[in-house]
Amino acid sequence: MAKMTFDVEYDLVVVGGGGSGKSAALTAAQAGLNVALLEKKAETGGSSIYAEGTCAYESSEQKERKVPPVTGELNQKHYPTREDGFRRYIDYSHHRANPEVVRMFVDNSAETIDIMKSLGVVYTDVTIYAYNQPLEVNSFHRPDGLDERVQELLLRACVNAGVDVFTSTPAKKILMSDGAVEGVQAVDSKGNTMNIGAKAVILASGGFGNSPEMVKKHSWQHRLADYNYQCVPTENTGDGLNMALEVGADTESLGALMVIPCARSKTLTAHSSGAGSQPVLWVNKTGRRFASEEVSMSFADSGNTMAKQPDGVVYSIFDADTVKHLIEEGSDIGLGDFIEYKQKLTRLQAELDQDVAEGIAWKGDTIEELAKNIGLDPAVFANTVAEYNDACDKGHDPQFYKSANYLRPVRKAPFYAVNMAPSILVSCGGIRVNGNLQVTDKEYKAIPGLYAVGMEASGLYGDTYNLDCPGTANGFAHTSGRVAARHAIKTIKGE
């Protein structure tokens, strides 16, 4: 077969301009490689611009700081070590994590923090995500300006390092020759098909969380495809996974999703959504409770819990006293920077009034009226509320053992219901890689020149995103991108 003629040739082509892709591109360009970064959206940033903090172990920031006061059951006398992190990922995933990949991450995460600092990132805190969450470790490096700012700085660093950044330029196909990568086919912003030669290709397209078809096909939470509510405008449609499968890649632990609860048709910073995410009374379409609402301590676990309910529909129920409590005293649990711990939900009443008028939340002067307005069986719902109020009075939840401090009765009219929905933020892995982030085939052999990084790559997760090590998705994105690029550099330079 005649050798393909390319429109242009690079050493490395990176597919996707989020945190993992930019970290890969920057590393390679700084090492002197000729690098193109292809981003299908008009702006780079991917899911990373919605990320808040970055997970790392034994970082310079952790070494400089005093361990925050103990907040949960875990008596954290020190910041998490690499070993702590390693054990966490392996245990949390029930050994479905790939130890090689976990090792790569915990060993290299601290350097990520130093590199970000050298780009001008300032870390304001190293903490946990949901204050008072007993299981979390203090791995969450919180940058000033959140990850949106980090992504801005990273993009400028890429441009200054000489990376050719092409936006509105989706990659369509990996080009192969004799079982090795020889390039990528893409379509540029004006619709021209471009054949781009490359000695290595790093897939960093962010997974398939925004493709209902792929969620249906690949995830154990396949029903989400029918009722997922997309709360951030990402376009992660599994481009990398599909392209990799076409050239013989294999999958591993495919189908984990990072799911967060969000009030349907609102944003994560909405105060109605924040109220609905609190451990108040939750019922599903049957009008009954279904879990200890305390699961809201971990958004990933509560996302999964909501995703399991019929049609993914959950009604968060609270009364006028709880509205007052949330407005005046603040939230009982935090959701990172979206809804901070003890944040006063000052807009709650205005939002509820607005949402009720629009028909996306409901109000009733009696429990029965609320049930009718929502469309629940009034008798069943009234019974649920009565049982719940009884548990609140006794300070004991015999049904689901929710802690007494979250037992707030539903007694004072008016009563409200917020429509909570499961929202896929991103899928967690799919393409099997080795510790160098090389994509492996059915024989577990690396496909020469092909890498997968960030949420594209499997290795850290079992069936669920691990929020006990907060910032993992973002930390892994940056770290895996860099480590993949280092391997590509070595290979290309023949070192």
Add this chain to the structure above:
Amino acid sequence: MNMKSWIIIIDERRAGGMLDAAKKLGGQVTAAVVGSRALADSIAKLGFDQVLCFETAEGIPAEAYALQVAEAAKAAAPRLVLASDSSVGRMLLGSVAAKLNATMIGAVRLLAVDGESIVASRSTADGKLLEDIEVPGALAAIFDGEDVEASSTKPVPVELMPVEDPGTTMRMVETIEAEEAAGLLTAARVVGVGVGLASKDDLKLIDDLAAAMHAEKACTLPVCDDMRWFPSNRVVGSSHSQIAPELYIAVGISGQPQHMSGIRDAKVVVAVNNDPEARIFKNCDYGILGDLYKVVPELISAFKNNG
């Protein structure tokens, strides 16, 4: 030592500030007014040592007199020449600088004398830092320092400079007032509203402010998605519109990174907020710390009266 200064004046902007900065260097300060006689007369009341007037003809832009002003400056040989950052002033300053073979520095906030040199401190790193620059010779500077109110009890006589007809190389055709409906993306002025506003009814305040300012309205993402007070084409921020108005007034906006990335290129950002810790106060030019319900009505009348 010659510390004679020339201030090029095409309008009253920063005239007091430039006078003040130049005076501190110790030499004689001359105002070189390029414009109307009336402007020169009002400048003469500010306390300059000398006021020269290059009277411009109707329909001829001030830039057309650049070479004549530069020749006069060369004859006077000032050590320092200042102009404001108006587009006309900067162009005249460039002409004078070329004729004097002077150093040119933009965005100068402060001036001082150090021995035989002038030290100009200019704003750099996107306003985060000052750079001190030692200039041994003649300096032309675009002045961006604080304005100061100036007045003098003894106005100086205006000296009319002989001006030749600059010919027809440059002439004004027309002046077009800004269209009200320029659209958010190209608007010169924008009022942005955040969730600091308590209720939808209060948007009337924002409407009135926008009308008084002849501004477009914009909002943060929560105002659209969570409060539903505006459609999404009014949202400014990442994944939404990026705007670059001359003036952006942020009312009740805390300054989340998502929003701030959309106004990065605005020239002047004003924030009105009652939270001293609000992030936007780190990213604005002027911050009014106060209750928006008290401040905005005053802003409306201020803009109605002289905006």
Add this chain to the structure above:
Amino acid sequence: MKIIAVFKWSRNPQDGRVGMNGTLDWRGVKMAPNDDDPAVMEVANAIVEDGEIIGLTIGDGDIAWAAARGAARTMVVTDAQTETDSSVTAAVIAAAIKRVEGVDAVIIGDSVWDYGVVSALMGQLGWPAVAGVVSAAKEQGRLRVTRKMGTASQVLEVEGPVVLAAAANREEKNAPGMKEVLFARKKPVERLTMADLGLAPAGDVSSKGTRFPDTPPARMIDGKDPVAACKELMAALRSDGVL
């Protein structure tokens, strides 16, 4: 018309890394097109007719940027950089411009990144010059430019050769695609050095370093007395020329 489009003549001030002690670190930062450079190309393309646009840049960074947006060829002064003294930077640009015969217009971005360079270049060329230009058109052989004057705009007729400083009033529309960018890299480039222009890298102006300003970048106004606060604000806005 024969037009020289001056682009990418400075570093992006947002790229400088500010140290804890007020130092400024430019390591690894290349020259970058400024926010007004797309407007330069827009104005150039609007008036070029059947003439030619020549890109002119200095230093490192993406040389083909203007070529991807309509420049037929590009000149680059490879060993020049943005100097502390904007007159020196402008002299380099002016010297390169003077090598080209029969230039009708020079267009440069009216960039707040460094107004000094724009002013100095206008002065050194000594041609009719207009800053703050948002659009231009040829009408019956005459050049009409529209410039911003606060919220109003002013239309001027200018006889050439002219210098225009173009100001963007929106994000770049219709940025070139990958194919156009790659094609632009094959267009002719004339590489010049300061020596070719008969210039010595110089200047007796020296930077004494950077520091944090004594006052915070944002001027805080106490809103307790709203009337006084608004008065103070309006005075400041007037000084800034935005009223």
